[in-house]
Amino acid sequence: MLTLAAYRHYCIALALTMLAHYDWLPISLTLPVIILLGWRYMVSAGTIEMPSAWLKHLLTLLVPLLIWVTWGQFLSLEALSSIVLLGVTLKFLEISSVRDSTVVALVIYFFSSTVFLFTQTIVTFVLVLAAFGFTTLALYCIENPSKGVAPNGGWYVTKLILQTLPIVAVLFLVTPRFAPLWSIPLSSQTAQTGMGGTLKPGDISNLIRSSEIVFRAEFASPPQRQDLYWRALVMDTVDNGEWRPSQVFEGARFIRRGEVVSPVVSVLVEPTQDRWLYTLEGLQPGGGRFGKTSSGIYSFLRPPVRATQIKFDQLTQQPRSLSELDIRRLTSIDNDENPRLRAWINDQQAKGYGQQALIDRLLHRFRDRFYYSLQPPLLTQDSLDQFMFDTLTGFCEHFAALTATAARMANIPSRIVTGYLGGRPSGDGSHWVVRQYDAHAWVELWYKDEGWVRIDPTAYVAPERISLGLEGLTAGQEWVASRSAAPWAAGWLTQWEDLNYQWAAWMSGFSQSQQRSLLTQLLGEITPLRMIMMVLVVLLIPMIPIVVYWARKQARPFRFTQYLIERQARRFGIERKPAQSLHALCYQLAKTDTRREQHWINKGNQLQDLLYKP
Amino acid sequence: MLRQNYQQMVSRWLDRRLPSVESLILNQRSLFIAPNMRGLSVLGLSLVLWVAAITYQNNAIMLLAALLMALLIVAIAHTFINMNGIRIRALHPDSCHAGQAIQLPVAISRQAGDSYNLKVGWRREQLQSTMTQITSSDQRVVVSLPTNRRGRLKAPRLCVESTFPLGLIRCWTYAQLDFDAVVWPEVVPYNRIKSSASGDQEGLATGNKGVDDFDGLATYIEGDSMARVAWKQVAAGRGMQTKVFGELVGQSQWLTLESAEASQLELKLGQLTAMALDMNNKGVQFGLRLPLVTIDIGGGDRHLVSVLNALATYGVERC
Numbered sequence: 001m002l003t004l005a006a007y008r009h010y011c012i013a014l015a016l017t018m019l020a021h022y023d024w025l026p027i028s029l030t031l032p033v034i035i036l037l038g039w040r041y042m043v044s045a046g047t048i049e050m051p052s053a054w055l056k057h058l059l060t061l062l063v064p065l066l067i068w069v070t071w072g073q074f075l076s077l078e079a080l081s082s083i084v085l086l087g088v089t090l091k092f093l094e095i096s097s098v099r100d101s102t103v104v105a106l107v108i109y110f111f112s113s114t115v116f117l118f119t120q121t122i123v124t125f126v127l128v129l130a131a132f133g134f135t136t137l138a139l140y141c142i143e144n145p146s147k148g149v150a151p152n153g154g155w156y157v158t159k160l161i162l163q164t165l166p167i168v169a170v171l172f173l174v175t176p177r178f179a180p181l182w183s184i185p186l187s188s189q190t191a192q193t194g195m196g197g198t199l200k201p202g203d204i205s206n207l208i209r210s211s212e213i214v215f216r217a218e219f220a221s222p223p224q225r226q227d228l229y230w231r232a233l234v235m236d237t238v239d240n241g242e243w244r245p246s247q248v249f250e251g252a253r254f255i256r257r258g259e260v261v262s263p264v265v266s267v268l269v270e271p272t273q274d275r276w277l278y279t280l281e282g283l284q285p286g287g288g289r290f291g292k293t294s295s296g297i298y299s300f301l302r303p304p305v306r307a308t309q310i311k312f313d314q315l316t317q318q319p320r321s322l323s324e325l326d327i328r329r330l331t332s333i334d335n336d337e338n339p340r341l342r343a344w345i346n347d348q349q350a351k352g353y354g355q356q357a358l359i360d361r362l363l364h365r366f367r368d369r370f371y372y373s374l375q376p377p378l379l380t381q382d383s384l385d386q387f388m389f390d391t392l393t394g395f396c397e398h399f400a401a402l403t404a405t406a407a408r409m410a411n412i413p414s415r416i417v418t419g420y421l422g423g424r425p426s427g428d429g430s431h432w433v434v435r436q437y438d439a440h441a442w443v444e445l446w447y448k449d450e451g452w453v454r455i456d457p458t459a460y461v462a463p464e465r466i467s468l469g470l471e472g473l474t475a476g477q478e479w480v481a482s483r484s485a486a487p488w489a490a491g492w493l494t495q496w497e498d499l500n501y502q503w504a505a506w507m508s509g510f511s512q513s514q515q516r517s518l519l520t521q522l523l524g525e526i527t528p529l530r531m532i533m534m535v536l537v538v539l540l541i542p543m544i545p546i547v548v549y550w551a552r553k554q555a556r557p558f559r560f561t562q563y564l565i566e567r568q569a570r571r572f573g574i575e576r577k578p579a580q581s582l583h584a585l586c587y588q589l590a591k592t593d594t595r596r597e598q599h600w601i602n603k604g605n606q607l608q609d610l611l612y613k614p
Numbered sequence: 615m616l617r618q619n620y621q622q623m624v625s626r627w628l629d630r631r632l633p634s635v636e637s638l639i640l641n642q643r644s645l646f647i648a649p650n651m652r653g654l655s656v657l658g659l660s661l662v663l664w665v666a667a668i669t670y671q672n673n674a675i676m677l678l679a680a681l682l683m684a685l686l687i688v689a690i691a692h693t694f695i696n697m698n699g700i701r702i703r704a705l706h707p708d709s710c711h712a713g714q715a716i717q718l719p720v721a722i723s724r725q726a727g728d729s730y731n732l733k734v735g736w737r738r739e740q741l742q743s744t745m746t747q748i749t750s751s752d753q754r755v756v757v758s759l760p761t762n763r764r765g766r767l768k769a770p771r772l773c774v775e776s777t778f779p780l781g782l783i784r785c786w787t788y789a790q791l792d793f794d795a796v797v798w799p800e801v802v803p804y805n806r807i808k809s810s811a812s813g814d815q816e817g818l819a820t821g822n823k824g825v826d827d828f829d830g831l832a833t834y835i836e837g838d839s840m841a842r843v844a845w846k847q848v849a850a851g852r853g854m855q856t857k858v859f860g861e862l863v864g865q866s867q868w869l870t871l872e873s874a875e876a877s878q879l880e881l882k883l884g885q886l887t888a889m890a891l892d893m894n895n896k897g898v899q900f901g902l903r904l905p906l907v908t909i910d911i912g913g914g915d916r917h918l919v920s921v922l923n924a925l926a927t928y929g930v931e932r933c
Contacts (some may be wrong), residue, residue: 102652102781106659109682113663116674125674132681136780143731143781149746150730156779160692164684171680177668306672507673543691 002101004044005153006141007092010104011037013134014088017112020127021081024118028070029082033089040092051093059090077117084111101142108135119271120306122503133161170538173519174531177512197274198244199235199416199441201383201398214420214438215269215278216501218431220262228422229442229454230278230434234295236330236415238408241337241383243401243416245297246329252291252299259513260286263311268505271306275299278419278434281454283312287513295415307504322413322446330413330446333405340385341402345409355412359445362406363460366399372462399457400441413446417454427494431501561607565589583608628771634790637703640774644787645697647690653782656686686782693783697776700724700732700748704791707767709922711887712800715760718769718793721752731778736770738786764883765930767795798922801891802884807873831855841895866899866911869921883925890925894918904928 014037018025036059042048051059063086064074071079088107095101112131115124137157144150235243260266264283277285277298284298287310291299300308322330335342348358369392376394379386384402387394400416407414421440423432442456516526523530566576569585572592576585586604590597632644649657663679666672705719722732722745729748734755735741743755759769775786831844834854844855874885886902893900894913901911902921907928909921 098781099652102655106655109656109659109678110663113666113675113678116672116678117670120672120674128674128678132678136685139780139782143777143779144746146746150778160685160688160779161681163688164681167684167687168677168680171683172673172677175664175676175680177676306670510673511671539687 002044002092002095003141003145005147006101006138006145007041007044009134009138009141010092010108011041013108013112013131013138014085016127016131016134017108017115018085020112020115020124020131021085021118024078025082025085026070028066029085032066033085036089036093043093056090056093059093063087063090077114081111081114081117084114098142102139105135105139117306120504120507122500125503133157136161166538166541170535173515173522174535177515197233198242199397199401199418200242201379201387201394201401212436213270213497214272214434214436215267216426216431216433216505217265217267217423218505219265223265223432225422227280228432229281229417229440229456230420230423231281231296231417232276232278232419234293234297234415234417234444236295238333238405240334241401243404245293245295247293247295247297252293252297254289254301255284255292256289257284257286260311260313262313264313266309266311268307268309268501269304271304273303273305275301275303277310279312282315284315285310285312287311307507309505321451327413327446330415331408331411333408338382338384338388338405340382341388341406342409344388345406349410355410356447358410359403359407359412359455362403363455363457366457367460370394370399370461372458396441396458399461400443403443403455403457407443407445415444417442417444426498426501428498430498433497433501565603568593581608582611628788629790632771632788632790634792636792637701638787638789638791640697640700640702640787642694642698644789645694645785646787647694647783647785649686649782650777650784653686653689653784656682656782660686685780689780689783692779693776693785696729696778697732697774697785697787699726700729700774702772702774702787702789702791703752704793705754707793707795709796709798709919709926710761711798712761712764715758716767716795716797717756717758718791718795719754719756720772720791721754722748722774723750723752724748725750729776729778732774732776734772734774736773738773738775741773741775761797763930764797764799764880764926766927767793767797769793769795796923796926798926799880799883799887801888802876802881804875804885804888806875807867807869807889808875831857839897842897866901867893868901868903868911870903871905879929883928887922887925890918890921 014033018030018033039048039051043050063083066086067074067079067082070082073079074083084107088104088111091100091104091107095104109132112128112135115128137153140150140153140157144153150156233245235245237244237246263286265280267278269278275291277290277300279285279298284292289301291297291301293299345358348361353361371393372395373393374395376387376398377391379391384405387398388402404414404416418439418441420434420438421442423434423438425432440458442454442458444452444454446452519526519531523534562582565582565585569576569589572589574585574588574592583604586600586607590600590604593600632638638644660679660682663675663682667674667676667679701723703721703723705721707716707718710716720734722734730746732745732748733741734743734745734757736757736759742757745753745755757772761767769791771788771790773786773788775784777784831847832855834843834856838856842857844857847853847855869886869889871879871882871886873889874882876882876885890900890902894915894917897913899911899913900921902909902924904924907924909917909924
């Protein structure tokens with residue numbers, strides 16, 4: 001039966017797990033669970049009766065209904081986890097045997113492990129570990145129902161779990177890791193807000209204000225901030241003023257590359273629903289299968305629903321030159337839009353400015369007349385005309401779109417690249433953190449002799465946006481202030497985020513190859529013999545205290561003393577006779593070893609006292 | 615057939631490993647340990663999590679699976695330590711008649727450290743008593759065993775087990791305890807004691823009168839057996855009086871196999887048992903003469919016990 005103590009620990013474990021599931025668990029599920037748990041608590045405390053059979057059936061029937069109302073389906077990860085949660089809660093209402101109450105423990109263990117399908121931060125890990133402890137404690141309380149007889153459960157279970165740690169380490173290290181047996185699509189509602197898939201100047205993006213971390217990057221050699229143009233999407237098609245990539249995943253080639261041995265940079269991507277990869281120019285990802293478009297967008301085959309580490313090295317292929325068709329495609333533009341801009345271009349061309357000179361003119365114009373603002377006026381009809389000649393205020397997307405459009409009007413193949421700019425070094429400087437507000441858009445132009453050339457028009461308007469980042473530019477603004485309320489808090493925050501990074505990098509990075517290299521480091525080389533030796537050594541270490549404890553409890557008293565005395569006696573030619581007491585032996589020794597007569601007499605008396613004195 | 619063979623094999627192996635003893639200190643030789651159903655389901659869950667961890671390439675779940683597995687491994691050590699060093703001792707039980715359940719007392723203690731949650735019984739399915747704590751002082755637990763045949767008792771192996779601390783691992787022993795007990799023959803009713811042809815009765819007095827013949831009442835004298843006080847008379851307000859029986863009071867009788875009317879040996883022994891009990895009740899002195907066994911005329915409880923033991927063990931070694 002379920003004792004009150006055991007039930008209480010189960011409830012705590014469930015509460016901790018629900019807290020870890022906080023991100024997606026809606027109140028429509030938590031509330032019924034809390035009510036049912038409270039109900040059962042009052043039953044255990046003896047205040048009210050167990051629910052009747054028909055009521056239990058009714059509740060059971062309500063579960064699928066609640067799931068359907070909440071999620072609209074049964075097969076998503078969230079829905080399945082909810083079924084487990086509600087199931088274990090209802091199970092409490094009908095526990096009648098020790099077996100039943102153990103089943104509950106299994107379900108809670110399972111439910112808490114599902115947390116890691118959604119998130120794997122330190123906090124959730126600690127919560128799940130605590131839930132694990134409390135569930136184990138509940139098992140202990142079920143096994144030891146009478147209070148005050150067995151050792152204190154909390155202390156005992158803590159000891160138990162501490163003793164498991166070396167074994168956990170070994171198991172974790174040596175358990176074989178395979179490629180997934182089958183692939184399971186994970187649809188998670190906790191989609192992170194990501195960079196938009198299209199670009200249209202005039203839509204103010206919320207994204208730029210978010211300080212959420214997008215990815216973190218570790219470099220082989222420290223980089224210059226100005227070089228960190230993280231490319232995500234290449235938008236080479238424009239339609240009604242909206243830029244978008246012509247190919248993203250459809251039409252992408254699949255590339256398969258082995259593990260990168262010495263990466264130039266390794267990127268830890270936070271979980272997201274987007275499939276594109278963040279890469280620096282001239283680098284390519286390794287260690288898996290990726291999609292790659294002709295415009296150089298790399299993508300995951302599946303959205304990274306957990307933190308994923310990707311390593312990059314230098315691209316070995318030479319960029320191919322553009323075909324006539326490409327050039328025509330990359331210079332196509334709606335002819336009837338933005339007439340004032342077209343007129344200006346024509347005017348400049350008439351004045352004799354060549355392709356490059358024309359772009360320079362435009363950029364100088366940005367520097368001299370334009371303003372950088374995160375809250376630009378909304379643009380409506382012929383938005384670029386409005387921006388170019390009336391509002392003169394915008395941010396990166398506006399400048400990029402204007403530059404790319406102008407280039408196309410001047411018959412220069414152009415495309416907009418979106419991604420992130422820079423980032424910020426972490427507190428300890430080991431890696432760079434790139435947040436949503438680092439999102440950026442710039443332009444690439446194709447010059448026949450130079451190939452693709454990167455041009456960042458925003459740099460002409462707000463150079464500090466490039467060198468300091470958005471945070472530097474807008475320091476003092478409200479949303480930045482909220483992130484770093486006080487300097488000391490900011491320090492802690494950075495350290496905490498660093499810790500989270502180390503954790504996530506380790507958690508997601510420990511793969512089959514990582515395992516092999518760590519084992520090689522530990523063992524020199526991986527042979528079955530050495531593996532077995534390691535397992536034995538580490539599994540034997542926790543056995544040592546057990547054996548010592550055991551030996552201490554079991555050993556006959558003075559066995560060692562007895563051995564020593566017998567050895568001394570043998571030295572003097574005295575063999576201990578059967579049934580001769582140690583006391584007698586010592587006295588006999590005293591007679592022979594006259595030099596230490598008193599010593600032996602004392603010893604004999606001492607032993608006699610210790611052994612037989614009541 | 616195969617099953618029987620297997621059981622025989624196991625039992626022979628157990629006999630070699632754990633021979634019959636009067637007292638036993640549990641150690642790695644006498645203890646068996648294995649996960650029970652609950653432990654196996656935890657093991658199963660750990661494997662499920664492991665597969666899930668591989669499928670989702672999820673190291674955190676892999677850690678949790680390892681933690682569950684390690685918990686089981688550590689629990690094995692804890693469960694073993696809990697049982698190790700326990701001393702089980704057979705105490706002297708009271709005898710009983712075949713067909714009754716004999717109550718067998720066992721003393722359990724542990725020299726060093728405490729043990730918790732011991733269950734004691736004959737077989738795993740029939741664990742009778744739970745002891746929450748074992749300390750260095752003896753704790754008595756009585757297990758009851760139904761008997762069906764007379765003779766010197768050979769108890770089945772006693773199962774002592776514990777699943778402390780988490781209920782996932784079961785550690786047990788099958789102790790063959792040597793209880794010094796005799797199961798007396800079943801009491802079979804009889805009509806009369808046949809006098810044997812050889813005239814074994816000594817001191818016959820009034821001829822054929824049965825032992826139950828009631829002779830009359832006498833005034834109660836202090837020291838008279840309570841069993842013979844005429845309580846009806848007391849209740850009727852006529853004071854304490856003692857029932858006086860017929861001729862055999864103060865006399866003695868030999869019991870032999872021929873004294874019983876039944877034809878089968880077992881029934882004869884049962885009737886003799888009943889006669890011995892009756893005579894002891896009435897204070898008649900009696901002796902037993904069986905082929906190879908003779909117990910002289912005598913009286914009192916000890917005499918009765920030796921007669922009953924002789925009847926119980928007649929012709930059998932152990933039951």
